[in-house]
Amino acid sequence: MPGVAHRGRGRRAVNEINMVPFIDVMLVLLIIFMVTAPMISPSVIDLPSVGKANKQPDKVLQVVIQKDESLEVVADGQTRKLMLGGVAEAVKNAQGNEGNTAVVISADRNVKYEHVVKVMDTLQRAGIQRVGLSVQLAP
Numbered sequence: 001m002p003g004v005a006h007r008g009r010g011r012r013a014v015n016e017i018n019m020v021p022f023i024d025v026m027l028v029l030l031i032i033f034m035v036t037a038p039m040i041s042p043s044v045i046d047l048p049s050v051g052k053a054n055k056q057p058d059k060v061l062q063v064v065i066q067k068d069e070s071l072e073v074v075a076d077g078q079t080r081k082l083m084l085g086g087v088a089e090a091v092k093n094a095q096g097n098e099g100n101t102a103v104v105i106s107a108d109r110n111v112k113y114e115h116v117v118k119v120m121d122t123l124q125r126a127g128i129q130r131v132g133l134s135v136q137l138a139p
Helices: 020-039 084-095 113-125
Strands: 059-065 073-074 078-082 101-105 131-133
Touching: 020 101, 059 084, 059 113, 078 084, 084 101, 084 113, 101 113, 113 131
Parallel strands: 059 101, 101 131
Antiparallel strands: 059 073, 073 078
């Protein structure tokens, strides 16, 4: 094959990237987002609110969980030490015939959360509807 002589005007490698198509695509995307953004409505999350109950409880019983995970039921100024299995029965006995009784669980800061949940579960399985947690507000 004979060699082809190239004078000074042959094909050269292009050292630059053509940015015009890239800019065109980006402007089209920008226009699409600017047109569609006002049409998108933000999602609404229905969060629970904390407020006053419709009816205040007739009686409030307190279940206290000590540091050593022992339980006490405080009703009418009397304190009784109990085991986990007897808490539901003691609360039902203390409620008597009053249906609007609230139970408040007060636990020491160092008690495992698992133990608090067990007490709540025991009370709710026994059919006690109003169970709450006592907290201390930070200063």
